[in-house]
Amino acid sequence: MQGRKMAAPARGKFELFESRPRDVETRLRELAGWGGLVISRGLATFLADLSMSRDTQQLRQLDKNHLWHPFTQMKDWCASEEDPLIISSGKGVMLTDSEGHSYLDGNSSIWTNVHGHRHPTIDAAIRSQLDQIAHCSALGFSNEPAILLAEKLVGLFPENTLTKVFFSDDGSTAIECACKMSIQYRQLKEETRRTRFVAFGGAYHGDTMGAASLGGIGVFQDRFASHGYPVQRVDTVEELEAIPDEDSDAVHAVIIEPLIQGAAGMRTWPVGMLRRIREWCDRVGAFLILDEVMTGFGRTGKMFACEHEEVIPDFLCLAKGLTGGYLPLAATLTHDRIYEAFLGEYEELKTFFYGHSYCANPLGCAAALGNLQVFEEEEVLERIQPVIEVFAEELEAAVERSPHFGALRRVGLIAGIDLVDAGTGAGLDWKAESGARVCRRARHYGLLTRPVRDTLTLMPPLAIEEGQVRSMVEALERSAEDVLGQ
Numbered sequence: 218m219q220g221r222k223m224a225a226p227a228r229g230k231f232e233l234f235e236s237r238p239r240d241v242e243t244r245l246r247e248l249a250g251w252g253g254l255v256i257s258r259g260l261a262t263f264l265a266d267l268s269m270s271r272d273t274q275q276l277r278q279l280d281k282n283h284l285w286h287p288f289t290q291m292k293d294w295c296a297s298e299e300d301p302l303i304i305s306s307g308k309g310v311m312l313t314d315s316e317g318h319s320y321l322d323g324n325s326s327i328w329t330n331v332h333g334h335r336h337p338t339i340d341a342a343i344r345s346q347l348d349q350i351a352h353c354s355a356l357g358f359s360n361e362p363a364i365l366l367a368e369k370l371v372g373l374f375p376e377n378t379l380t381k382v383f384f385s386d387d388g389s390t391a392i393e394c395a396c397k398m399s400i401q402y403r404q405l406k407e408e409t410r411r412t413r414f415v416a417f418g419g420a421y422h423g424d425t426m427g428a429a430s431l432g433g434i435g436v437f438q439d440r441f442a443s444h445g446y447p448v449q450r451v452d453t454v455e456e457l458e459a460i461p462d463e464d465s466d467a468v469h470a471v472i473i474e475p476l477i478q479g480a481a482g483m484r485t486w487p488v489g490m491l492r493r494i495r496e497w498c499d500r501v502g503a504f505l506i507l508d509e510v511m512t513g514f515g516r517t518g519k520m521f522a523c524e525h526e527e528v529i530p531d532f533l534c535l536a537k538g539l540t541g542g543y544l545p546l547a548a549t550l551t552h553d554r555i556y557e558a559f560l561g562e563y564e565e566l567k568t569f570f571y572g573h574s575y576c577a578n579p580l581g582c583a584a585a586l587g588n589l590q591v592f593e594e595e596e597v598l599e600r601i602q603p604v605i606e607v608f609a610e611e612l613e614a615a616v617e618r619s620p621h622f623g624a625l626r627r628v629g630l631i632a633g634i635d636l637v638d639a640g641t642g643a644g645l646d647w648k649a650e651s652g653a654r655v656c657r658r659a660r661h662y663g664l665l666t667r668p669v670r671d672t673l674t675l676m677p678p679l680a681i682e683e684g685q686v687r688s689m690v691e692a693l694e695r696s697a698e699d700v701l702g703q
Contacts, residue, residue: 273315276303302660307334310681312665321689323659323666325678328479328511330542332591333680339541342587346580355384355577362582369589370535370548373520378529379550383569384577388510388536389423391547392472395506395532396427396446397571398555399470402504405558405567411469415460415503418452419481420474422508431472434480454490458497470504470531471497475522476628479511482672483633485626491526504531510547514538514588515598515679517629518605531555541588542678546581597679605629607683611690612675621697630679634693636671639701645671655696662692673697 271279280303281295293299303315310333312326313319322330332339346362353360367382383394396414403411416422418433430445432438449468451457457471475491478484498505507530512522516538519525523533532555536547561567575581591597612632616622623637623644636651637644645651652668659666666675673693677686 273303276315277301302665309333309335310678310685318660318663320660320663320665321681321685321692322678323664323689323692324674324676325538326542327667328516328676329537330678331514331538331588331680332541332595332597333678336541336587336591336680338591338594339543339584339587342583342590343543343580346583349579351580352575352578354574356572360577360579360582362579362586363577366548366582366585366589369586370550374529374550378552379533380553381551381556383549383551384582385547385549386545386573386575387423387547388508388534389425389428390573391510391534391536391549392422392428392431392506392508393425394549394571395472395534395551396431396470398549398551398569399504399506399532401569402555402558403469408469410467411503412447413467413469414446414448415457415468415471416448416450417473417478418450419478419484420472420508421478421480422472422474423510437480454487454493454497457494462501465501465503468501468503470506472506472508474508475512475528476517476525477512477522477626477631479631480669482635482669483626483631483674485628489526491523491528495526495528495530498531506530506532506534508534510534510536512628512631514541515592515601515629516631516676518598518602519629520592520598522628539588540581540584541591543584543588544578544581545575546578546585601630601679604679604681604683604686607686608632608675608690611687615690615694619694619697621701622694630675630677630681632675633669633672634675636673636697636701647671651701655693655700658696658699659692661699662695664689664692664696666693 277300280301285291286294294301304312305315306313307322310322311319312322312334322334325331350360355363363384367384370382371380383398385391385394403409414431416431416433420431420433421437422428422431424437426441426445429438429441431448433450449460451460460468471494473491473494476486478486495505497503505528507523507528509521509523513535514520514537516522517525521533523530531551533550534547535550539548540546559567559569608630609627612625612627612634616625616634620639621636623635623642626633635644636655647670652671652673655673656666656668666673668674675689675693677689681689
């Protein structure tokens with residue numbers, strides 16, 4: 218049976234879910250009639266049930282029943298005394314949980330959010346694109362947001378340097394793209410001796426098998442060490458430069474997180490190191506892959522970390538902040554020399570046979586265009602410079618005051634503070650989870666962040682104000698005293 222036709226509701230009046238189940242069922246039936254479709258009473262009831270709000274305790278129990286969380290020991294998470302925090306909304310640099318408590322987003326929702334939550338420019342960009350299409354394939358087709366975003370990204374670098382953009386889904390896949398492109402390039406050029414990557418100790422480049430094999434943190438990499446890419450690890454640029462000439466011509470790419478390593482505990486690199494790596498790569502003919510998944514889009518005080526030492530890589534990997542922290546999207550940028558090696562006749566099989574279903578997703582690309590628009594219109598990089606100064610001053614003062622704070626490492630609006638024994642200054646036993654306990658306590662002072670073991674990390678959205686910086690640092694200091702000062 219076909220429902221009756223109805224005129225489309227006026228824009229701005231379209232409400233699918235209302236407060237009562239009967240309203241939802243009625244509305245769904247109206248929409249079914251409008252679209253010329255039939256909707257069953259069972260489906261209407263099911264969707265109505267989904268639309269009804271549940272109280273926090275119900276949601277927590279459902280979470281424990283069904284969700285498997287990343288990087289989380291689920292035995293602890295599902296313990297009866299554990300009350301998981303459920304985030305329900307955000308505005309600017311603030312997050313609100315399901316019980317109405319507000320918190321500063323001290324780690325940008327895991328290093329992703331750039332301009333704050335619900336930024337009107339990015340919101341509008343996504344809504345506008347939704348009026349057109351949410352997704353179309355990049356395999357055999359293209360779309361306007363992807364085309365314009367590629368042009369914008371290329372325009373952020375000197376002319377005729379990084380000229381080509383390959384879109385994927387997240388940081389790991391951006392790394393995989395760079396690795397596979399570099400490997401295939403060597404094969405196409407018959408440079409068969411170059412088979413080895415050089416990566417750095419303490420590195421983290423993602424969790425897919427290839428990207429994980431380049432990492433230097435045992436807990437992420439050791440279990441899968443027998444799989445992945447062939448890699449030689451070094452800890453310093455001096456070790457890199459000491460690789461004998463007869464071995465360096467087997468290296469096809471060096472990969473590094475520029476200026477600062479995130480998952481290593483915000484470990485900073487010496488000034489000038491990136492420039493020396495670039496020079497070494499040029500001398501021996503190796504590619505340079507820069508993982509700017511964390512550092513990109515203003516985190517270090519410049520749009521990209523590589524700008525601090527005026528280095529242009531052969532491959533640049535972007536994700537996290539690419540869409541302003543709104544949607545999953547990644548990009549791998551490279552130059553013409555790489556790209557042109559893949560050109561040829563169909564039967565030559567030079568094609569880069571790689572891609573995902575959601576490559577160049579129009580919604581993600583629209584969000585990314587909105588992100589770049591905010592940078593331009595609000596002069597974000599200029600505006601954050603005094604905020605960075607306050608960030609540095611407040612952190613340095615807190616480390617000076619607190620007996621529980623050890624080494625401070627900071628670049629731009631990225632920082633890590635080591636927790637130490639107040640009496641000896643020695644590091645703490647990581648098994649005691651002191652960092653996690655301090656961050657949990659920080660919730661009581663209106664701050665959400667996560668540690669890297671016993672390194673407290675801060676990486677707020679660029680939209681943070683000076684007063685909020687002071688509140689954030691104070692919350693960490695007070696939390697450390699509460700937990701460790703007893």
